[in-house]
Amino acid sequence: MTPAVDLRGASVLRAGNVAVDNVDLMVAPGTWCGIIGANGSGKTSLLRALAGRLPFQKGSCRIDGEERISDRAGRARHFGFAPPPEMLPDALRVRDILALVAGDVDCALQSVGPLCDVLGISDLLSRWIGDCSAGMRQRVAVASAFADGKPAIILDEPFNWLDPVALFDLREELRRRVTQGLTLITALHDLPSIATMCHGAIMMADGEVAMALDSDTLRAGAADTKRFERHTIEALRSKRS
Amino acid sequence: MRFFRGFGGRLYKHDSQLAINLARSVFARWQDRILALALLALCVALLRSRVSEMQLPTRTWIALAVGIALGWSAGQLLNARAKFHASDGVIASDALNPKLVRHFLIAFHVAPIALTIALVLMVMPDLVLFAVSGYGAGAYLAYRLAAFSHEKNVSFRWSAASPAIRALLRNPVIGAIAGALPVFAIALQQGLEPRALQILVTAEITILALLFTTVEYPIVAFMRVSGKAPLSIILYHIKGLAGFGAVVACLIWFGDSTGLAVTVVAIVLAAGFLIAIRILLYCIHFKAIGDLLTGLTIAAIMGAVVIAAPLAPVLMALLVWNLHRRASARTWLIT
Numbered sequence: 001m002t003p004a005v006d007l008r009g010a011s012v013l014r015a016g017n018v019a020v021d022n023v024d025l026m027v028a029p030g031t032w033c034g035i036i037g038a039n040g041s042g043k044t045s046l047l048r049a050l051a052g053r054l055p056f057q058k059g060s061c062r063i064d065g066e067e068r069i070s071d072r073a074g075r076a077r078h079f080g081f082a083p084p085p086e087m088l089p090d091a092l093r094v095r096d097i098l099a100l101v102a103g104d105v106d107c108a109l110q111s112v113g114p115l116c117d118v119l120g121i122s123d124l125l126s127r128w129i130g131d132c133s134a135g136m137r138q139r140v141a142v143a144s145a146f147a148d149g150k151p152a153i154i155l156d157e158p159f160n161w162l163d164p165v166a167l168f169d170l171r172e173e174l175r176r177r178v179t180q181g182l183t184l185i186t187a188l189h190d191l192p193s194i195a196t197m198c199h200g201a202i203m204m205a206d207g208e209v210a211m212a213l214d215s216d217t218l219r220a221g222a223a224d225t226k227r228f229e230r231h232t233i234e235a236l237r238s239k240r241s
Numbered sequence: 242m243r244f245f246r247g248f249g250g251r252l253y254k255h256d257s258q259l260a261i262n263l264a265r266s267v268f269a270r271w272q273d274r275i276l277a278l279a280l281l282a283l284c285v286a287l288l289r290s291r292v293s294e295m296q297l298p299t300r301t302w303i304a305l306a307v308g309i310a311l312g313w314s315a316g317q318l319l320n321a322r323a324k325f326h327a328s329d330g331v332i333a334s335d336a337l338n339p340k341l342v343r344h345f346l347i348a349f350h351v352a353p354i355a356l357t358i359a360l361v362l363m364v365m366p367d368l369v370l371f372a373v374s375g376y377g378a379g380a381y382l383a384y385r386l387a388a389f390s391h392e393k394n395v396s397f398r399w400s401a402a403s404p405a406i407r408a409l410l411r412n413p414v415i416g417a418i419a420g421a422l423p424v425f426a427i428a429l430q431q432g433l434e435p436r437a438l439q440i441l442v443t444a445e446i447t448i449l450a451l452l453f454t455t456v457e458y459p460i461v462a463f464m465r466v467s468g469k470a471p472l473s474i475i476l477y478h479i480k481g482l483a484g485f486g487a488v489v490a491c492l493i494w495f496g497d498s499t500g501l502a503v504t505v506v507a508i509v510l511a512a513g514f515l516i517a518i519r520i521l522l523y524c525i526h527f528k529a530i531g532d533l534l535t536g537l538t539i540a541a542i543m544g545a546v547v548i549a550a551p552l553a554p555v556l557m558a559l560l561v562w563n564l565h566r567r568a569s570a571r572t573w574l575i576t
Binding site: 087090092 | 251254259327329333334338403
């Protein structure tokens with residue numbers, strides 16, 4: 001089967017520094033791929049480059065079998081991407097954001113589907129972004145990634161700032177969507193979520209892939225999340241030192 | 242309007258909606274709108290009477306310069322917006338499509354061109370063509386510079402300078418060292434005529450002083466919510482400029498150029514005023530509105546200097562007092 005994403009030796013520069021160095025990553029269609037790592041390890045840069053928000057410096061980036069390493073616009077068109085919540089414009093309403101992404105707000109709500117209820121989007125539609133709390137902004141940013149019905153979505157730490165109920169419901173809804181064929185790539189800090197939700201994961205350290213976690217490892221981790229958490233933390237700690 | 246929305250695409254729709262909402266927010270009260278209209282009418286009338294006394298060549302140059310400045314500023318702003326959309330916006334795929342970006346830029350230039358034509362028609366109607374040509378030249382220059390910086394992957398924006406350099410500009414010692422530079426320049430340029438030397442030194446000092454007016458919104462916002470009073474935020478940002486001004490004024494004064502020292506003090510005070518109002522506006526509003534109002538304030542003050550120079554310092558003092566009062570009320574507030 002053609003991988004949804006096949007990265008080989010990909011590197012990304014940020015402000016002249018190497019943020020991602022020689023990363024390999026393969027994501028099968030209809031699976032959830034997790035990325036873990038310390039703060040500043042290159043997770044966000046990798047996700048942004050995949051979503052076309054940053055250029056790759058070198059390497060190969062095949063999306064559905066097609067080489068797109070130099071095609072930022074093509075990558076941006078392919079993936080739904082949640083922008084950083086703090087970058088959403090204060091002087092627009094939530095409905096304006098969704099309408100801009102999807103063409104009109106009804107189409108957006110249709111594409112977001114059950115996530116609307118999970119994220120409480122209907123209640124936020126008339127609210128100014130500037131009047132939204134951090135959690136509300138996060139909900140809007142996640143919804144905007146789904147608003148134009150893309151089959152592959154990239155989310156950078158989507159559970160940040162969410163209350164426990166929203167966090168649980170979002171996790172379940174994302175899992176349901178993946179079983180229906182969505183390809184999902186997320187950066188996460190919550191190790192039990194990685195073990196129980198993801199089909200594959202990579203651990204990043206200093207811009208490189210420090211460890212790749214396959215589905216068997218994650219399945220074993222899901223059976224004993226405490227052990228998985230302890231082992232992963234030890235690995236992260238050793239990479240830091 | 243509908244044509245431009247179609248032609249300019251989603252990027253135009255996004256930013257035009259944003260601009261309309263920002264304008265509504267700035268002029269939310271009817272008193273603000275009436276005051277703005279009255280000030281505009283007054284400025285136009287006074288500028289018109291001033292300009293009509295000038296010779297045709299002078300007026301032509303002014304029309305051209307105003308056009309270039311407006312075209313350049315609008316071009317820079319729109320390029321920055323296109324760059325933002327491509328990296329952090331919700332419709333990045335459009336902002337990465339060169340054809341759609343060109344449509345966005347063309348559609349968005351219509352409003353500032355119309356504004357330029359309207360202003361020049363009111364003040365010097367015979368020179369509209371010069372102003373529009375200047376606008377085109379300024380906008381084209383900004384577009385070419387952005388295209389060049391994109392192709393070569395270099396940045397000419399000052400805000401892109403490293404945080405370490407920006408931090409140095411808040412250091413009084415660095416300010417004092419920079420303050421010595423124009424004096425060395427004077428020593429090297431002694432062969433020039435006094436008038437030419439004065440113009441050259443004034444230009445050098447103005448450029449250096451402007452370097453020290455860098456203000457970063459995130460720092461202001463953080464200090465404000467951490468309970469720092471507006472005055473202490475201003476003092477934090479103004480140290481580099483103060484060191485620069487003190488040294489350069491002293492050196493020129495003791496070098497027996499009293500006239501030049503007065504000019505230096507005026508330039509440094511103007512730069513300090515720029516820092517102060519930007520910080521106070523950042524304390525009251527979020528960044529986009531703060532930048533917009535800073536631009537409008539500078540334009541109003543420059544208008545006041547042209548029309549009635551003695552009134553300008555009074556106006557500046559009143560403005561700082563009023564903004565300081567409002568900014569103080571926002572200390573500690575997170576929203």
